[in-house]
Amino acid sequence: MVHRMLAGFVALLLSSAAFGQGLQASPAISYTRDVQPIFTxxxxxxxxxxxxxxxxxxxxxxxxxxxxxxxxxxxxxxxxxxxxxxxxxxxxxxxxxxxxxxxxxxxxxxxxxxxxxxxxxxxxxxxxxxxxxxxxxxxxxxxxxxxxxxxxxxxxxxxxxxxxxxxxxxxxxxxxxxxxxxxxxxAGAPVEYQAIKPSASEARQIAEWEALLNRPGASEALVGRWLYEHLFLAHIHFTGGEQGHFFQWVRSRTPSGQPADIIATRRPNDPPGTEFFYRLIPVQGVIVHKTHITYPLGPQKLKRVKQLFYAGDWQVTTLPGYGPRHRANPFETFEAIPAVARYQFMLDNAEYFVRTFIRGPVCRGQIATDVIRDNFWALFQEPAFDRYVTDARYRGKATPLLAMPGQNDDVGSVLALWRAYRDKRNEYEKLRREAYADMPAPGWSTLWTGNDNALLSIFRHFDSATVTKGLVGDVPLTMWLFDYPLLERTYYQLAVNFDVFGNLSHQLQTRLYFDLIRNGAEVNFLRLMPAESRQGILSDWYQDSGKIKMWLDYENIDADTPSGLALSPHDPKHDFGLQLIARTASINASPDPINRCQGAYCSRPQMTEEFRNAEQSLSRLVSRPAAGLKVINQLPEATLLRIERQGGQRQVYTLMRNRAHSNVAFLLGEAYRYQPGLDTLTLQPGVMTSYPNFMFNVPAAEVPVFVDLMSQAKDDTARFERIVERWGIRRTHPQFWRYFHDLSAFILETDPVEAGVLDMNRYENL
Structure with missing residues (x-):
C-alpha cells in the first residue's frame, strides 16, 4: 500500500510521456520504468x-x-x-x-x-x-x-x-x-533519454510568447530583454497545460521551430556573444521543491504584458550593452521602458520575485540568511505614490545612485567597493528622504492592495528561508515596505547578478549590500509610523552593537514629517499590524486563527471537528516566548507535524521556530546577538519549507497529550526524547520515506503546481 502510494507520487513528478512508454512489459531493467523511480x-x-x-x-x-x-x-x-x-x-x-x-x-x-x-x-x-x-x-x-x-x-x-x-x-x-x-x-547501467515535450496547447502558447519576446525593433528588443531577465529563474506553467509540465526561458542561437541551442552564460545579463532568440524549453527531470519557483503564463498574462509594455508612446533610440556598468544598474539600462510598467509587472506576481531571492541560490547557509529577521511581513508601495515612478526629475537624480556592487570580484578591493556603494546608497536614501518629506503624509492608500501578492510573510529557518502569501503569525517585530527601486535592486542583486559559482569577493559584496537593502525596507516602513516613535522603534531593531552599525553605515531616518495613519501611541507598530489585518481581509491569502487566536476559537472553521480540536490544542504552543515554553530550545527551525485521524485522513502543519536577536546588522557573530528567551513558535497549515528539519506523526486524538508533554518538557532533554520516541519520525524510522514523501504528496493534493521532492540534507538527528 505504502509502496503504491509513493510510486503514484513519483509518477506524477516524472515525465508523463516517459512513464507512458515505460509501462510496457519488458524483461530487461528499464532506467525510466525501474531505476529513476528508485532514485526519486x-x-x-x-x-x-x-x-x-x-x-x-x-x-x-x-x-x-x-x-x-x-x-x-x-x-x-x-x-x-x-x-x-x-x-x-x-x-x-x-x-x-x-x-x-x-x-x-x-x-x-x-x-x-x-x-x-x-x-x-x-x-x-x-x-x-x-x-x-x-x-x-x-x-x-x-x-x-x-x-x-x-x-x-x-x-x-x-x-x-x-x-x-x-x-x-x-x-x-x-x-x-x-x-x-x-x-x-x-548490466552496464543503460539509460534512455526521454525528454518531456509540450502538449499541443502548450506548444501554441509557447509560440505566442516566443513571438512576443522576439519581436523586431529596438523598443521590442529592450522589453524582451527586461522580461527575460525577470523570468529566467521561473518554472513557467501554462493555462490549460499538462500537470507536471514546466518550462524555462533561455537564450538560444536557434529561432522558434528549431531545437534550442542554449547560450550558457554565467548570468542572464552577460553578453550573449552572437545573435540569439528567447526560447521556452521544458524543464527536464524530477521537479525538486527548493528550485521550483513557479510563474503562470496564459492569455490573460499575455494581454497584461502587451498592455503594460506595448501600448504606451515611448521609443528606444540606442540599445544598451551587456557590460559591467549595465549589469550593475538596471535602472539606467532599462530607463527607456516606463517605470510604471516595470514596477506594475513585478507587483502583479510579487510573491514570485520575493521568492527568487528569499528561497533562491543566494540564501544557502547561516551567513547568507542571518541578514534578515526570523519572521517579518513584506508590503509594497502603491505605484501612484512611488516618487521614482511618478516624478521624472526625481528619477533622473536617483538612477545614478542605484548601481549595485558585485561586478568587480577583486578580493583585495572588497572594503573599498563596499564603502563606495554604501556611500552611493546613502546618498540615494538622503535624496529619497528629502523628496518624500515634500509629499503628503503617507496613509493606507500608500500601500498597494491590487491582489493577494500584496501581503507576504517571510520566515528564516537559520540556514534557509521561505515566503508565502498572506499575513501569517502574530504581528512581527519588523516589517518591510518595498518601493520600485528597492524591489528591483533586491531582485537584481540577489537573483540576476548573483553568481553561485563566484568567488569570495563577489559573494561578500552581495551579502553586505543585502544588509543595506534590509535597512532600506525597514526605513521605508518607518515613514508609516508616528514621527515621534520612529527612532525608538529603530533603536529596538538595532540594539547593542546595532547602534554602532547605524552610526557607521546607515543614513539618518526622517524623524520629523508626520504619518497620515491614526495609530495607538503606546505601540503604534503593533496597532498598525492589527489594523492591516482588518483592512486587508479580502486579499489576505492566509487568515490565521491559530496564531492570532481571538476568543475561544483557535482553529480554521472549514476543518472537520477532529482537526478543529487538534488545531485548538496546537494553538497553545504558538505566539509564546521561550521564557514560558522552554521546549522551544530543543526544537529545530522547521518541524513538520503530520496529524492523522482514524480512516487515514491527515493534515500537515509546519511548526517554525522564530529566533530573536538584538540586531541582524552584522555578517558574523550571530550567536552573540541571539536572545533565546524571546524565541517564539509559529504554526502554519501546509509545508512551509523545502528543507524539513524533523517530523512528528501524531494521531489527532493524541494531540492534546502531545501538546501537554511539549509544554512540560522544558529544558529536560530526557522528556523531549520520550516525545521523539513516541511520535517522532527519525531518519532511521522503518517508514521514514513513506512519511517524508507524504509531505510532497500533501502539497500535490492541496497546491499541485507547487509540488516537488523536498530536501532532506538538513533533517536533524533528534
Missing part, C-alpha cells in the same frame, strides 16, 4: 540542485551519467570563481563532463563494480538501528564535508567510514530496490 524515492532528496552531494544529480538520466565531482558548488571562501557546472546547460554528454572533471559512478572499474554499486552495497550491509539516533560520528547537514571518493579511493573510504554508505544515514533501500539497482549496474 530514495536519492533525489539529497542529490539535486546546486547542493547535491558531490554534484551527483539524480533527477534525470543526464545527471546519473554525468557522475560526481570533488569540487563543491557552495564554497564561499574561494579566491577565484569556478566554471559553472549546470546540468543541461554547461556541457552536454558524458565526454564533455569528463573534460570538466566529473568522474563516472556507473562504469565498472576492471574487476571492481561501479562506484555507485559499492556505495549502495556499503549502505545495504550496514543498516542503522531502526528508529534510533544516527551515530554521532556521522556528520550531517551543511557542516558535512563530503569526501566524494574516486573509484580507486573507495576501499579507504569504506574502511574509515563503514556506516556511511548510501543512502546516507537514513533508512535504506528495500531488498527489491537494491536488487534492481545492482542488476541495472551489473
Amino acid at each position: 524515492e530514495k536519492c533525489v532528496a539529497c542529490h539535486a540542485c546546486n547542493d547535491a552531494a558531490c554534484q551527483l544529480k539524480l533527477e534525470a538520466a543526464e545527471g546519473a551519467v554525468r557522475g560526481a565531482s570533488k569540487v563543491p558548488v557552495y564554497q564561499g571562501e574561494r579566491s577565484k570563481a569556478v566554471a559553472p557546472t549546470r546540468l543541461f546547460y554547461d556541457a552536454h554528454g558524458e565526454a564533455e563532463w569528463r573534460k570538466k572533471g566529473f568522474y563516472s559512478v556507473l562504469d565498472n572499474q576492471g574487476s571492481q563494480a561501479a562506484l555507485m554499486a559499492r556505495m549502495l552495497e556499503l549502505g545495504h550491509k550496514t543498516p542503522l538501528t531502526p528508529n534510533a539516533k544516527v551515530p554521532d560520528e556521522i556528520a550531517l547537514g551543511l557542516n558535512r564535508n563530503n569526501m566524494c571518493p574516486l573509484p580507486h579511493e573507495f576501499d579507504a573510504y569504506a574502511g574509515a567510514h563503514p556506516m556511511e554508505g548510501m543512502p546516507l544515514a537514513v533508512t535504506g533501500l528495500t531488498d527489491q530496490e537494491y536488487a534492481t539497482l545492482r542488476g541495472w549496474l551489473a
Whole structure:
C-alpha cells in the first residue's frame, strides 16, 4: 500500500510521456520504468540542485551519467570563481563532463563494480538501528564535508567510514530496490533519454510568447530583454497545460521551430556573444521543491504584458550593452521602458520575485540568511505614490545612485567597493528622504492592495528561508515596505547578478549590500509610523552593537514629517499590524486563527471537528516566548507535524521556530546577538519549507497529550526524547520515506503546481 502510494507520487513528478512508454512489459531493467523511480524515492532528496552531494544529480538520466565531482558548488571562501557546472546547460554528454572533471559512478572499474554499486552495497550491509539516533560520528547537514571518493579511493573510504554508505544515514533501500539497482549496474547501467515535450496547447502558447519576446525593433528588443531577465529563474506553467509540465526561458542561437541551442552564460545579463532568440524549453527531470519557483503564463498574462509594455508612446533610440556598468544598474539600462510598467509587472506576481531571492541560490547557509529577521511581513508601495515612478526629475537624480556592487570580484578591493556603494546608497536614501518629506503624509492608500501578492510573510529557518502569501503569525517585530527601486535592486542583486559559482569577493559584496537593502525596507516602513516613535522603534531593531552599525553605515531616518495613519501611541507598530489585518481581509491569502487566536476559537472553521480540536490544542504552543515554553530550545527551525485521524485522513502543519536577536546588522557573530528567551513558535497549515528539519506523526486524538508533554518538557532533554520516541519520525524510522514523501504528496493534493521532492540534507538527528 505504502509502496503504491509513493510510486503514484513519483509518477506524477516524472515525465508523463516517459512513464507512458515505460509501462510496457519488458524483461530487461528499464532506467525510466525501474531505476529513476528508485532514485526519486530514495536519492533525489539529497542529490539535486546546486547542493547535491558531490554534484551527483539524480533527477534525470543526464545527471546519473554525468557522475560526481570533488569540487563543491557552495564554497564561499574561494579566491577565484569556478566554471559553472549546470546540468543541461554547461556541457552536454558524458565526454564533455569528463573534460570538466566529473568522474563516472556507473562504469565498472576492471574487476571492481561501479562506484555507485559499492556505495549502495556499503549502505545495504550496514543498516542503522531502526528508529534510533544516527551515530554521532556521522556528520550531517551543511557542516558535512563530503569526501566524494574516486573509484580507486573507495576501499579507504569504506574502511574509515563503514556506516556511511548510501543512502546516507537514513533508512535504506528495500531488498527489491537494491536488487534492481545492482542488476541495472551489473548490466552496464543503460539509460534512455526521454525528454518531456509540450502538449499541443502548450506548444501554441509557447509560440505566442516566443513571438512576443522576439519581436523586431529596438523598443521590442529592450522589453524582451527586461522580461527575460525577470523570468529566467521561473518554472513557467501554462493555462490549460499538462500537470507536471514546466518550462524555462533561455537564450538560444536557434529561432522558434528549431531545437534550442542554449547560450550558457554565467548570468542572464552577460553578453550573449552572437545573435540569439528567447526560447521556452521544458524543464527536464524530477521537479525538486527548493528550485521550483513557479510563474503562470496564459492569455490573460499575455494581454497584461502587451498592455503594460506595448501600448504606451515611448521609443528606444540606442540599445544598451551587456557590460559591467549595465549589469550593475538596471535602472539606467532599462530607463527607456516606463517605470510604471516595470514596477506594475513585478507587483502583479510579487510573491514570485520575493521568492527568487528569499528561497533562491543566494540564501544557502547561516551567513547568507542571518541578514534578515526570523519572521517579518513584506508590503509594497502603491505605484501612484512611488516618487521614482511618478516624478521624472526625481528619477533622473536617483538612477545614478542605484548601481549595485558585485561586478568587480577583486578580493583585495572588497572594503573599498563596499564603502563606495554604501556611500552611493546613502546618498540615494538622503535624496529619497528629502523628496518624500515634500509629499503628503503617507496613509493606507500608500500601500498597494491590487491582489493577494500584496501581503507576504517571510520566515528564516537559520540556514534557509521561505515566503508565502498572506499575513501569517502574530504581528512581527519588523516589517518591510518595498518601493520600485528597492524591489528591483533586491531582485537584481540577489537573483540576476548573483553568481553561485563566484568567488569570495563577489559573494561578500552581495551579502553586505543585502544588509543595506534590509535597512532600506525597514526605513521605508518607518515613514508609516508616528514621527515621534520612529527612532525608538529603530533603536529596538538595532540594539547593542546595532547602534554602532547605524552610526557607521546607515543614513539618518526622517524623524520629523508626520504619518497620515491614526495609530495607538503606546505601540503604534503593533496597532498598525492589527489594523492591516482588518483592512486587508479580502486579499489576505492566509487568515490565521491559530496564531492570532481571538476568543475561544483557535482553529480554521472549514476543518472537520477532529482537526478543529487538534488545531485548538496546537494553538497553545504558538505566539509564546521561550521564557514560558522552554521546549522551544530543543526544537529545530522547521518541524513538520503530520496529524492523522482514524480512516487515514491527515493534515500537515509546519511548526517554525522564530529566533530573536538584538540586531541582524552584522555578517558574523550571530550567536552573540541571539536572545533565546524571546524565541517564539509559529504554526502554519501546509509545508512551509523545502528543507524539513524533523517530523512528528501524531494521531489527532493524541494531540492534546502531545501538546501537554511539549509544554512540560522544558529544558529536560530526557522528556523531549520520550516525545521523539513516541511520535517522532527519525531518519532511521522503518517508514521514514513513506512519511517524508507524504509531505510532497500533501502539497500535490492541496497546491499541485507547487509540488516537488523536498530536501532532506538538513533533517536533524533528534
